[in-house]
Amino acid sequence: MKRHWISFAGSLALACVCASVTTSAQSPADIEALRAEMAALRAAQESMAKDLEAVKQLLQQAMGPRPAPAGAAAAPGMPSAGVSALRVAGRPMKGSPRARLTFIEYSDYECPFCAQYFAQVYPQINRDYVQTNKIRYVFKNYPIEQIHSRAFRAHVAAACAGDQSRFWEMHDKLFADQKGLSNDRYVEHARELGLDAAKFRTCLDSAAHEPMIREDIDEAVRGGVRGTPVFVLAIADPKADTVTPSRVIVGAQPYEAFKEAIDSLLAQANAQPPVR
Numbered sequence: 001m002k003r004h005w006i007s008f009a010g011s012l013a014l015a016c017v018c019a020s021v022t023t024s025a026q027s028p029a030d031i032e033a034l035r036a037e038m039a040a041l042r043a044a045q046e047s048m049a050k051d052l053e054a055v056k057q058l059l060q061q062a063m064g065p066r067p068a069p070a071g072a073a074a075a076p077g078m079p080s081a082g083v084s085a086l087r088v089a090g091r092p093m094k095g096s097p098r099a100r101l102t103f104i105e106y107s108d109y110e111c112p113f114c115a116q117y118f119a120q121v122y123p124q125i126n127r128d129y130v131q132t133n134k135i136r137y138v139f140k141n142y143p144i145e146q147i148h149s150r151a152f153r154a155h156v157a158a159a160c161a162g163d164q165s166r167f168w169e170m171h172d173k174l175f176a177d178q179k180g181l182s183n184d185r186y187v188e189h190a191r192e193l194g195l196d197a198a199k200f201r202t203c204l205d206s207a208a209h210e211p212m213i214r215e216d217i218d219e220a221v222r223g224g225v226r227g228t229p230v231f232v233l234a235i236a237d238p239k240a241d242t243v244t245p246s247r248v249i250v251g252a253q254p255y256e257a258f259k260e261a262i263d264s265l266l267a268q269a270n271a272q273p274p275v276r
Contacts, residue, residue: 085243085244086104086140086219086223086232086234086242086243086244086245087241088102088104088136088138088240088241088242088243089241089242090212091138091139091216092138092139092158092162092168092171093136093137093138093139094126094130094136094137094168095129095130095133095134095135095137096133096134096135096136096238097136097238098133098238099133099134099135099136099238100235100236100238100266100269100270100272101134101135101136101233101234101235101236101262101265101266101269102135102136102138102233102234102235102236102238102243103125103129103135103136103137103138103231103232103233103262104138104139104140104231104232104233104243105137105138105139105229105230105231106140106225106228106229106230106231106232107139107140107141107142107228108142108143108148108151108229109143109151109154109155109174109175109178109181110148110149110150110151110154110178110181111144111148111151111228112178113228113251113252114175114228114229114252115175115178116252117229118172118175118176119175120252120255121252121253121254121255121258124255125137125255125258125262128259129262134262134266135266136238139171140219140220141155141159141212141213141216141217142216142217142220142225142228142230143155143213143217144227144228150181150182151181152213153181153186153204154174154181154186155209156203156204156209156210156213157170157183157189157204158170158171158174159203159212159213160186160190160200160203160204160209161189161190161193161195161200163199163203164195164196164199164200166190166193166194166195169193170186170189170190170193173189173192173193177189183204186200186204187200187201187204227250227251229251229252230248230249230250230251231248231249231250231258232245232248233245233246233248233261233262233265234246235265235269235272246265246268247261249261
């Protein structure tokens with residue numbers, strides 16, 4: 001059987017910044033600042049390239065020819081959602097609890113492609129579909145510990161913030177401050193969000209949320225998910241504890257790819273009889 005390798009992040013787009021500098025109009029400080037900025041961009045590019053290479057190596061170790069499970073369906077070029085149902089009960093969600101379309105994000109707080117999605121696409125989806133109550137948005141934990149050593153603790157921090165009804169606010173801070181993933185920073189974020197810092201620290205030092213995070217990881221692995229971010233869209237009964245995947249989107253795709261998929265499935269959902 002021919003082996004197919006899935007690049008879950010799509011292609012690695014390296015930024016190229018072109019600057020026109022007229023030395024007579026630039027002070028030495030301006031030129032030095034520009035050099036520092038260029039150096040930072042190069043370092044970010046190198047970090048992303050190393051991250052992608054590490055994932056490729058993991059894929060080579062972990063993936064072999066994988067036949068599609070019976071009854072599973074996937075969009076062309078995308079991995080199959082290889083489990084019949086995905087659990088959404090007890091997971092962080094926003095949007096309308098009555099929405100017929102559920103949008104699930106499998107993510108990793110240390111993944112650069114997840115941060116790219118968060119910065120470039122998530123705000124538009126949140127504005128157009130979550131805040132307008134067209135979809136139910138669910139977050140699922142998938143820290144890839146083999147290459148992201150700080151990710152698991154970040155997911156614990158977000159869950160602990162969720163205990164005090166501030167999951168999404170902590171979620172935003174973790175992605176916006178991806179280079180500062182540490183327990184001390186998590187406590188700083190908690191204070192900035194007005195959380196009870198002592199309770200948050202106690203939760204952070206406990207194993208209370210680890211089973212839930214491990215459950216999400218196991219579910220993703222069983223479904224053939226090998227990287228982040230991955231998104232599952234499902235037309236489902238909003239009262240159900242689980243959903244059956246309708247479509248999968250892999251990687252930090254442009255907003256237009258998500259819009260096409262969401263609009264298409266919303267049209268299908270609206271054409272179906274309402275759930276009683």
